[in-house]
Amino acid sequence: xxxxxxxxxxLNKVRKTITKHNLLSRGDTVxxxxxxxxxxxxxxxxxxxxxxxxxxIIVAHVNHSLRGEESERDADFVKKVCRDNGLEFExxxxxxxxxxxxxxxxxxxxxxxxxxxxxxxxxxxxxxxKVATAHTACDQxxxxxxxxIRGSGLKGLSGIPxxxxxxxxxxxxxxxxxxxxxxxxxxxxxWVEDSSNTEQKYFRNKxxxxxxxxxxxxxxNISENILRTSEQFTLNDSFISEHTxxxxxxxxxxxxxxxxxxxxxxxxxxxxxIKFALIREAIRRVNENxxxxxFDHVDSALKLLSSKKISGEVNLPNDLLIAKSYEDFIVTHxxxxxxxxxxxxxxxxxxxxxxxxxRIKKVKVKKLDLGSNVALIDPKKFKFPIEIRNFRPGDKFxxxxxxxxxxxxxxxxxEKVPRxxxxxxxxxxxxxxxxxxxxxxxxxxxxxxxxECIKIEYSGRYI
Amino acid sequence: xxxxxxxxxxLNKVRKTITKHNLLSRGDTVxxxxxxxxxxxxxxxxxxxxxxxxxxIIVAHVNHSLRGEESERDADFVKKVCRDNGLEFExxxxxxxxxxxxxxxxxxxxxxxxxxxxxxxxxxxxxxxKVATAHTACDQxxxxxxxxIRGSGLKGLSGIPxxxxxxxxxxxxxxxxxxxxxxxxxxxxxWVEDSSNTEQKYFRNKxxxxxxxxxxxxxxNISENILRTSEQFTLNDSFISEHTxxxxxxxxxxxxxxxxxxxxxxxxxxxxxIKFALIREAIRRVNENxxxxxFDHVDSALKLLSSKKISGEVNLPNDLLIAKSYEDFIVTHxxxxxxxxxxxxxxxxxxxxxxxxxRIKKVKVKKLDLGSNVALIDPKKFKFPIEIRNFRPGDKFxxxxxxxxxxxxxxxxxEKVPRxxxxxxxxxxxxxxxxxxxxxxxxxxxxxxxxECIKIEYSGRYI
Numbered sequence: 001x002x003x004x005x006x007x008x009x010x011l012n013k014v015r016k017t018i019t020k021h022n023l024l025s026r027g028d029t030v031x032x033x034x035x036x037x038x039x040x041x042x043x044x045x046x047x048x049x050x051x052x053x054x055x056x057i058i059v060a061h062v063n064h065s066l067r068g069e070e071s072e073r074d075a076d077f078v079k080k081v082c083r084d085n086g087l088e089f090e091x092x093x094x095x096x097x098x099x100x101x102x103x104x105x106x107x108x109x110x111x112x113x114x115x116x117x118x119x120x121x122x123x124x125x126x127x128x129x130k131v132a133t134a135h136t137a138c139d140q141x142x143x144x145x146x147x148x149i150r151g152s153g154l155k156g157l158s159g160i161p162x163x164x165x166x167x168x169x170x171x172x173x174x175x176x177x178x179x180x181x182x183x184x185x186x187x188x189x190x191w192v193e194d195s196s197n198t199e200q201k202y203f204r205n206k207x208x209x210x211x212x213x214x215x216x217x218x219x220x221n222i223s224e225n226i227l228r229t230s231e232q233f234t235l236n237d238s239f240i241s242e243h244t245x246x247x248x249x250x251x252x253x254x255x256x257x258x259x260x261x262x263x264x265x266x267x268x269x270x271x272x273x274i275k276f277a278l279i280r281e282a283i284r285r286v287n288e289n290x291x292x293x294x295f296d297h298v299d300s301a302l303k304l305l306s307s308k309k310i311s312g313e314v315n316l317p318n319d320l321l322i323a324k325s326y327e328d329f330i331v332t333h334x335x336x337x338x339x340x341x342x343x344x345x346x347x348x349x350x351x352x353x354x355x356x357x358x359r360i361k362k363v364k365v366k367k368l369d370l371g372s373n374v375a376l377i378d379p380k381k382f383k384f385p386i387e388i389r390n391f392r393p394g395d396k397f398x399x400x401x402x403x404x405x406x407x408x409x410x411x412x413x414x415e416k417v418p419r420x421x422x423x424x425x426x427x428x429x430x431x432x433x434x435x436x437x438x439x440x441x442x443x444x445x446x447x448x449x450x451x452e453c454i455k456i457e458y459s460g461r462y463i
Numbered sequence: 464x465x466x467x468x469x470x471x472x473x474l475n476k477v478r479k480t481i482t483k484h485n486l487l488s489r490g491d492t493v494x495x496x497x498x499x500x501x502x503x504x505x506x507x508x509x510x511x512x513x514x515x516x517x518x519x520i521i522v523a524h525v526n527h528s529l530r531g532e533e534s535e536r537d538a539d540f541v542k543k544v545c546r547d548n549g550l551e552f553e554x555x556x557x558x559x560x561x562x563x564x565x566x567x568x569x570x571x572x573x574x575x576x577x578x579x580x581x582x583x584x585x586x587x588x589x590x591x592x593k594v595a596t597a598h599t600a601c602d603q604x605x606x607x608x609x610x611x612i613r614g615s616g617l618k619g620l621s622g623i624p625x626x627x628x629x630x631x632x633x634x635x636x637x638x639x640x641x642x643x644x645x646x647x648x649x650x651x652x653x654w655v656e657d658s659s660n661t662e663q664k665y666f667r668n669k670x671x672x673x674x675x676x677x678x679x680x681x682x683x684n685i686s687e688n689i690l691r692t693s694e695q696f697t698l699n700d701s702f703i704s705e706h707t708x709x710x711x712x713x714x715x716x717x718x719x720x721x722x723x724x725x726x727x728x729x730x731x732x733x734x735x736x737i738k739f740a741l742i743r744e745a746i747r748r749v750n751e752n753x754x755x756x757x758f759d760h761v762d763s764a765l766k767l768l769s770s771k772k773i774s775g776e777v778n779l780p781n782d783l784l785i786a787k788s789y790e791d792f793i794v795t796h797x798x799x800x801x802x803x804x805x806x807x808x809x810x811x812x813x814x815x816x817x818x819x820x821x822r823i824k825k826v827k828v829k830k831l832d833l834g835s836n837v838a839l840i841d842p843k844k845f846k847f848p849i850e851i852r853n854f855r856p857g858d859k860f861x862x863x864x865x866x867x868x869x870x871x872x873x874x875x876x877x878e879k880v881p882r883x884x885x886x887x888x889x890x891x892x893x894x895x896x897x898x899x900x901x902x903x904x905x906x907x908x909x910x911x912x913x914x915e916c917i918k919i920e921y922s923g924r925y926i
Contacts, residue, residue, distance in 0.1 A: 148611075148688075149678060149685055151687075152692075210677055210680070211678070214674050218670070218673070222612055225612070225614030229615075229620075232736075233617065235735055236736050239735075239736035243734075271702040
């Protein structure tokens with residue numbers, strides 16, 4: 001290959017990107033996604049030219065079967081390029097249209113998911129260090145504007161990352177399409193044109209063909225500005241994430257039952273922007289994603305948490321609930337704290353149900369050793385079947401050490417059990433009477449008088 | 464005025480904006496900028512309709528003399544509106560074109576400066592609480608895109624603030640132009656059209672007429688998205704500022720001489736994004752603004768500070784210098800730490816110069832009490848005239864307690880005086896020899912042997 005000075009300077013630009021973002025190491029095995037278009041053919045050639053990295057290159061091509069014969073032509077073209085350069089060629093033939101239906105996503109998104117799954121498989125097969133994709137500076141600018149226009153949080157405006165976990169690298173992210181085409185033309189390197197690129201079929205293509213020309217007219221340096229801005233966004237976002245995670249550990253504690261309980265006082269001390277980030281992070285940990293959660297949802301949670309009301313709750317999409325009570329608040333799936341159950345038991349031994357697990361046996365005790373998860377019941381009062389169910393309005397019992405009956409609701413209030421945790425305590429009901437609020441308090445009426453007793457142990461804990 | 468339901472709901476939208484951002488208080492005196500265009504006429508009418516605030520309204524109109532007779536017509540129109548509503552009318556006639564030349568700014572920018580200066584004057588005259596301007600949601604969207612396209616830091620993307628220090632409020636910032644025109648038309652309220660708005664003369668107008676239509680086509684909800692995004696930016700920016708200022712106090716200390724010295728170790732512990740913010744904040748404190756300072760400048764400072772070199776410096780525009788030495792670094796105007804001076808003194812008493820102030824007198828001492836800002840000189844060695852100048856390469860002296868001569872440079876190194884502070888120490892030279900490195904160390908050769916001595920005190924301190 002005959003290298004002009006201009007080309008060398010372009011290659012050096014790529015080298016700089018690679019060094020700055022630590023994209024490649026010497027001796028890396030790299031899976032390169034090659035569609036056959038200008039960008040990916042250019043990427044492949046650059047990687048071949050970066051001799052100092054001594055890379056082992058495997059080319060991955062996905063035929064999405066979206067463009068009939070043209071798709072076949074592209075696959076054949078990439079295969080030939082690999083043969084000419086003595087490179088491994090990996091082909092995946094998929095029907096993206098069919099898979100689109102299955103996934104319920106856009107065709108573009110489905111094709112993307114298929115590609116990245118293929119890269120994962122190849123990473124394992126070749127024990128590869130990196131997967132390189134050919135995203136360019138132009139893709140970056142388009143992405144930033146796409147997200148801005150569609151409405152994305154600040155996070156989205158960071159655009160395409162140079163490096164994405166676990167092993168995706170984008171060495172061309174600071175190179176423009178013009179530079180790429182110049183490089184290929186000057187070196188007489190062939191590529192194939194993807195006809196779908198010129199159709200205004202997808203949103204990205206609309207951005208490319210309608211918006212970008214107007215932006216370029218308004219400022220010929222628009223790309224540089226956007227790249228710089230999105231770099232700042234990335235930095236900003238990385239800092240916010242780091243800071244939020246640090247504060248998350250200070251504001252939230254994980255209960256024995258795996259719930260995150262936030263401390264309202266600590267929460268209200270942080271900056272409003274970080275409050276948003278903390279609530280979003282809590283939702284992410286509970287729900288895995290933030291789908292359908294928008295600014296107003298989080299804002300209503302913030303209002304609840306800063307209000308003077310002792311308790312209250314906010315319902316969010318995806319069965320999510322944010323509830324406060326006393327000093328704490330919880331972010332959870334509603335169904336998780338509002339189970340409805342009633343089990344009838346007529347034998348000793350270990351019992352396991354969806355909502356509660358416990359063991360009942362007869363024992364002799366020398367000392368009354370009552371842990372919060374253990375109840376010792378007077379055998380004279382005990383009779384099968386017993387019922388294990390959770391709190392219902394109107395429930396009453398006689399708390400250990402007291403004489404009169406008390407509403408369970410008031411007992412919970414006195415014990416400062418947050419409202420949203422109350423349905424999680426199993427009630428052990430003997431002879432139609434609450435003998436034990438599991439994990440919290442026994443009934444005075446069932447207390448042991450001799451050495452013989454019925455021991456109930458249960459393994460749940462909520463606070 | 465006949466109020467339709469739609470109008471009431473629009474007024475309530477404005478009420479919400481006002482409440483949410485705390486823009487008005489009951490009984491406020493408000494200066495309202497009224498050009499006579501739809502936006503400002505609408506703003507004026509809304510403020511009149513917000514009876515519950517019991518506002519005292521003063522209308523301010525600036526005739527920029529940019530559009531000849533049309534300018535006169537607008538001024539007359541606003542004057543008539545005020546007469547009809549019994550409102551104070553304040554008129555400023557300016558020649559913005561002439562002032563543009565004087566200011567060396569764009570005509571738009573000059574006109575803006577003139578307007579806000581007028582608002583300031585009126586604020587004082589009427590002891591006003593607020594100045595209300597008629598920026599709309601459309602202005603907001605345009606501003607965000609203008610800054611994005613021209614290249615602005617993240618801060619700029621916050622757009623137009625609802626409230627700006629000391630007293631500027633924008634109650635229409637969530638109302639669109641369509642809503643405004645609808646309101647005026649339905650209520651048969653007249654306004655004047657500004658012909659310059661329809662010319663593609665200014666960058667903002669290009670954005671308005673070329674870019675916004677494309678964006679609206681790509682997403683009809685673009686305005687809402689951008690407003691929401693810029694609200695997030697504002698919050699983000701407010702948090703970053705707060706966090707940066709907190710860290711600034713931890714990382715920097717102000718020396719006795721008013722220099723900010725940053726601790727390199729503490730600096731390097733913070734997140735890269737906050738490093739950028741800290742350097743920018745230090746520059747802002749030194750230079751008042753960040754003109755001509757870009758990403759690369761700050762980046763080069765970060766490189767210097769994280770490098771293993773003991774000392775080094777980075778030159779920035781506006782005579783700015785960032786220099787490190789040992790554990791500290793300084794952000795300063797270069798001229799401030801590189802003075803060149805030499806003063807000749809031939810009398811006792813108080814002496815004041817630009818770079819150094821000191822007092823010389825004969826005293827008798829019982830005890831040798833040497834503070835760092837005091838030197839006691841043997842009168843036998845003392846002789847007028849003496850010279851006071853700062854460090855030059857090649858300077859030598861015999862440090863107190865030592866026998867041999869030492870290079871002053873090496874003395875500074877041993878004393879860990881950062882390189883960038885060395886030229887700040889005044890050298891007191893007697894008989895052509897350094898008798899005192901002011902504020903640091905006397906010469907062994909000039910030390911006092913009896914009770915009589917020459918006392919020199921100087922009032923500077925640099926560390």
